[in-house]
Amino acid sequence: MEIFLALISGGFIGAVLGFVGAGGAMLSVPILMYGFNFEPKNATTAALAVVLLAALSGAIPKARKGQILYRDALVISGIGLITNLGFSAIVNRLPDAVITTGFAGVLVLAAVSMLRPPRLEEYKRMPLPFLIFMSLLIGTMTGLFGIGGGFLAIPVLVLYFGTPQIVAAGTSLMIIATNSLIAFIGHHAQWSEVQWHIPIFIGVSAIVFAQIASRLAHKTSPAVLRKSFAYLLFAISIFTLVETYL
DSSP states (O other): OHHHHHHHHHHHHHHHHHHHSOOHHHHHHHIIIIISOOOHHHHHHHHHHHHHHHHHHHHHHHHHTTOOOHHHHHHHHHHHHHHHHHHHHHGGGSOHHHHHHHHHHHHHHHHHHHHSOOOTTSOOOOOHHHHHHHHHHHHHHHHHHOOOOHHHHHHHHHHHHOOOHHHHHHHHHHHHHHHHHHHHHHTGGGGGGSOTHHHHHHHHHHHHHHHHHHHHGGGSOHHHHHHHHHHHHHHHHHHHHHHHHO
């Protein structure tokens, strides 16, 4: 039954990734915590593995089409390396309430970004300090909460580097994969505590459904998908806070 539920959960996560282009970890963490009774720290560690698999799956076809800017991906991942590894190393020392509360806050931030997406047609250069801040923020979210930060990476790529949207999406997947790998290594203290068969089945199912959903995404309304996903994130954040404090 657990394996069946893991496959269903992975299908849901993959469908969201394929249709929306982000949000895999934002669903993986609460599903692991509340659906499979994972501790918050173990859930973020397992989510990193799921996100890594899903991001690599999406990045491979982008790489074949030349839609990844490796230098830009390495710049953002390299700057965020400080906070990514730093918080990955201390996450096991933080109270569970800090992890879940911070995670809920990130969900709200992501939901707001979905409801009010940046105007990507207005190319303008971000000042270097802001680029550094955003890169460190993405690294922090990955290290602490197992979130790849795609909803922040794409605006950074487009607004700072002037990257076309389709290339920004591919480069963002590479950033997510790189950051997830770094944070996963940083979470090595939790490896032995995770029941790996569950996230593995979730990850495999997510890969399959993400590929299917990505082929059907052009037939759906992006605005409706983003708004629906934003409201789902608001609901998950409220549920997470209620479970944490009540």
